[in-house]
Amino acid sequence: MYDETNVEEERKKTMINKLISKIKATGAPIVVGLDPMMKFVPGHIQKKAFAEYGETLEGAAEAIWQYNKEIVDHIYDIIPAVKPQIAMYEQFGIPGLAAFKKTVDYCKEKDLVVIGDIKRGDIGSTSEAYAVGHLGKVTVGSKSYYGFDEDFATVNPYLGSDGVNPFIKVCKEEKKGLFILVKTSNPSSGEFQDRQIADAENRPLYEVVGEQVAKWGEAHMGDAYSYIGAVVGATYPDMGKILRKVMPKSYILVPGYGAQGGKGADLVHFFNEDGLGAIVNSSRGIIAAYQQEKYASFGAENFGEASRSAVIDMREDIAGALNSR
């Protein structure tokens, strides 16, 4: 017998539902990018790590881990999610990736939703390997293990459905989710993404990709929103307005706020009328807040408090923009 209650119960556990309920609880549609560039890490943290491990990859990994931990300890109760950027760890080789894993685990202990900013994308069994390694379990003989175990991952769509479907399959099994690159925040993102496509609808490539994300999304729903989301840069608010309509059920992860030039007022179009549908990323604006004039009075020793203050200001900025629309 088909048990409708169970299907409903299972759907409730989908990670996109958790993300949305945490956004509502904190009033903060904010994800903090844990992109620990060495130049952000306060001198006293670096000094201690290098004293223990030397100026080695292990020393660098220890420094970024301690830096992350202190930031997370100061903000975990006022944000729904973090987004560690794996490149910033991968540059330090194996020790760096171990710090990535430690960061993911720690954030999950703190009940944060973890979006692995991995921008992976390959084909068939290779995409499946990435999906299994980052979101699912890999089989070893008669056992199975989580590799990195993020809650969401970012995915590059250039290779088409063959690249994305293996990720979707694992998300479905694990009740996790994706954010697929549609229109990225960088200045040259238009080089290929903005190319006008010559067919009856005559629209740019990012819209074509957005339509495909919407299709994937509609087939893979949490409650009100899909667990297949999109990445659209805050730096392109007009395109965000269009893409919001193209992908009504997809959560949009919005990078480019703050350091890259996106402002609160630019963000309103990424949200739906229900005040939901978007989560805005800030990385250096939060994690290196202590280096900004505005928060300099905290001092490098109190960088965690500076980050907390920056989160609160960002929350107000977005709320203000949403209220005055």
Next chain:
Amino acid sequence: MYDETNVEEERKKTMINKLISKIKATGAPIVVGLDPMMKFVPGHIQKKAFAEYGETLEGAAEAIWQYNKEIVDHIYDIIPAVKPQIAMYEQFGIPGLAAFKKTVDYCKEKDLVVIGDIKRGDIGSTSEAYAVGHLGKVTVGSKSYYGFDEDFATVNPYLGSDGVNPFIKVCKEEKKGLFILVKTSNPSSGEFQDRQIADAENRPLYEVVGEQVAKWGEAHMGDAYSYIGAVVGATYPDMGKILRKVMPKSYILVPGYGAQGGKGADLVHFFNEDGLGAIVNSSRGIIAAYQQEKYASFGAENFGEASRSAVIDMREDIAGALNSR
């Protein structure tokens, strides 16, 4: 004083020159994909690794490393290059990535050119972090370290020049190189890559990307060929023919031969008149040769010899196709 001799001397050391001279020396425009899926690893290798480390991520990592090593030991003298697919290691978390690093190091000891099939791509400082981690050196205090240290890396172009330029910069410094995804070998690669672009030239996206690769390539030359190459799937020979002309100075890495359906005769259009310009990848066709009927007589114990035999057959297949064009 501008020293032209030195510039010439330096250019000679560029990795694309080494790749080409090894292709000439072996007569094999072949790269072997080291994509060690567990189902390819012979039972006796798995058994030994699990006996030592248990059915753990460490056990899996040991199994794929021993498998790789034995294959490399049997073929390193007759091929120019290998292409480890990082996803197949990353799925086993940190221990898997340690096996990737061990494989890269071992292949370099054997004087093979190592193409890291990482398909990374991000923007600005993030792409730079990937580039530094895979091709260059990362700075830690007053020291610097190579993270993974491949010779080439594959890169996804969807984010535009902002994503690619940081890789090119590191390649220039380190005399290494890239293969940029242009037209991938998978069935759904046309979903976005084949979209017709509405401008005066009226051509598909993969050609637009190819033109950009050609531009990047011309500005970054080894001797006859650029160190900025392209990926074009063997499964699309007609598109390969066009792209060969669009990017005359770019080496083309051609996946999709063998298991994915590409044949020797399909490959000829990827080569220039000089018999150079392309390097054909085979993964399971070589590394799991012992599982094919054709090489079954070697037996699982002698999988390395089966791989050697498959390399020789592939070399003949390509040479035959090139000679009869």
